[in-house]
Amino acid sequence: MEITHDLLVGLAKSLGLFYLMAMFIAAAIYAFWPSLQGRFDRAANSVLDDEDGPCR
Template identity: 60%
Template sequence: MDFGHDTLVWFSKSFGLFYLIALSIITVVYAYWPSNKNVFDRAANSVLHKEDGP
């Protein structure tokens, strides 16, 4: 089966689009997963607690 240049370009653009959409959805689900709230809160507050002062 011989693939032309246009077919390969269409496939790579389509695959890349669906790959990035899936990666974005996975990232958002991970960020808003309820069990990760404590980890993110601790990370956000750890920067404030380690300041030595001016």
């Protein structure tokens, strides 16, 4: 089997696609993990807790 440019491009595209899909699934699982909900809620509301008002 000869390694050609077309073969390497096809492998890179296929493996890259599966790599990005795995990273997306991992990020989605992390974002929706039930025990992390409090951390994300605090981060979302931390902007609203600013008592100083807007920056001038």
